[in-house]
Amino acid sequence: MLTPGPTPLPENVRLALSRDMLHHRKDEFKKIMAENQAGLRYLFGTREPVLTLSSSGTGAMVAAVTNLFAPGEKVLVVEGGKFGQRWSDIAQSHGLEVVALPVEWGQAITKEEVENALSRWPDIQGVLVQASETSTGVLHPIKDLAELCQAKDKLLVVDGISAVGISPCPMDKWGIDCLLTGSQKGLMLPPGLAFIALSPKAWERVKAIGPKSFYFNLLKEKARSLQNQTNFTPAINLIVGLKECLEYFKLKGLKNIYKKQKALTEMTRAGVTAIGLEPLVKDDYTLGLTSVLLPPGIDGVKVLKVAAQEYGVVMAGGQDQLKGKIVRIGHMGYVDWSDILAGLYALRQAFVACGGHSGSRDYLEQAMSVYEKVISEPENN
CATH class of the missing domain: 3.90.1150.10 (Aspartate Aminotransferase, domain 1)
Structure with missing residues (x-):
């Protein structure tokens, strides 16, 4: 299996997935969630909570858009491949005004191109981009874009679905406002879990906007995560398997x-x-x-x-x-x-x-x- 997701599973992860079912409101599961939270923060490079959602990575993309932006607001989308286009589709479905910044497939966006767009449309609220564009294999300059967005006071929302656990993308160090990923790539799990973390500035934005999605309500998810829980019934066996994966990252470094x-x-x-x-x-x-x-x-x-x-x-x-x-x-x-x-x-x-x-x-x-x-x-x- 040499696809960019799903990826092969380590033997200990497969064994963990085969364990008998736990109840997601009991102490044993809460203990696993607490251990996973520490591992996810290490993986994301953040002090903020990393929320676990039962969905594909696209679910985390939807959660980011619907929690961080209000209908009618304007966002800049880097369209350098299939998944850049997905950002635009999600944003438009939420009623956002999309300023698309097309990039030739196989080329990376430049900091200057994004800066020019932000100067031309000063009312843009955020920039949506892939760290790694899975449809082409391009790595966008996230560190440079984060510095730019910090200077311009714009939110930087990064799809790290084929980057987290694969290439450096330290959220706090680089100043990323929202970083998300899925379980089936660098994390060495089957599809079914998504993970998302927000900066303090982004959390203030969520509070001001107010979540518009019943299922992807990040304020409620955050409150439950602080209790080592999820808001809704999660993919329990995947969360048990995740513990093995996160221990692997810590062991290897x-x-x-x-x-x-x-x-x-x-x-x-x-x-x-x-x-x-x-x-x-x-x-x-x-x-x-x-x-x-x-x-x-x-x-x-x-x-x-x-x-x-x-x-x-x-x-x-x-x-x-x-x-x-x-x-x-x-x-x-x-x-x-x-x-x-x-x-x-x-x-x-x-x-x-x-x-x-x-x-x-x-x-x-x-x-x-x-x-x-x-x-x-x-x-x-």
């Missing part, structure tokens, strides 16, 4: 996890290049995901089918205008170098079977060499 994700990313990119293909994203690429551009005449849908049926490797394809044109290789969460070697082999074999040409004989060795180089590099303090 975020710096080491990010370093391994970087090594896997550079390994994948090197292998893809050695095969004779090229990554879609040249410079501002994310960790945990590599989008591979296919040459004209090669059907990406068929490549994926051959890789899955003949070699047992499941990868993802392109969306919307990139459908059939790219292959997305996920290497986030519980994935190791041996998985990437299998993925690269399946990709090359399927590419050739679908009419492509690759004369490389040592692409696996080249990829492994890059992994070993990056993973052995000393830390920069």
Whole structure:
């Protein structure tokens, strides 16, 4: 399974998921929630509560929009892919006026582009952006955008669904107002949980606006989280499994996890290049995901089918205008170098079977060499 979510599950997580059912209002569950809260704050890099919602990551996106902005207000949306467009769809469904800032798919937004938009529309209340645009594999400059939004007194709302637990995104240190993620990517869980944290400024905004959603009422969720509870009946087994995942992050340390994700990313990119293909994203690429551009005449849908049926490797394809044109290789969460070697082999074999040409004989060795180089590099303090 080399898709950018869902991702493979560690054995201890699978065992935790198989435990007998707990009651979500009893002491044993409250103890797990308290332990999870400490782990989530560490993962998010925040002193604020990290709320657990039973939904997909999109649910947390809806919660952010409906709690932070009132209908009729104006927001700036960075549209650099499928999920940037989702921000716009959610905002419009809530009655917000959307100023879309389109970016070529495969390119990152710049701080200057956002600054120009904020100067042109000074009544914009917030900026909605992906940290990692999952449909392309682009990493947007969240640290720079956070500094800009702090200076302009605008809320920065960040979709970290394919970034949290994969690449650095420290909420408090960078000054992010709202950070959210889902369970099925870097957190190494099945789909079904979403997590969201707000800055003190953002919480004041929620109080002033007043929640407009019965289910995604973040004020009530926050009050219940302080009692180690959730507002409604949660996905209990996923919360039990989450405890194992968060202990893994603490045991390994975020710096080491990010370093391994970087090594896997550079390994994948090197292998893809050695095969004779090229990554879609040249410079501002994310960790945990590599989008591979296919040459004209090669059907990406068929490549994926051959890789899955003949070699047992499941990868993802392109969306919307990139459908059939790219292959997305996920290497986030519980994935190791041996998985990437299998993925690269399946990709090359399927590419050739679908009419492509690759004369490389040592692409696996080249990829492994890059992994070993990056993973052995000393830390920069």
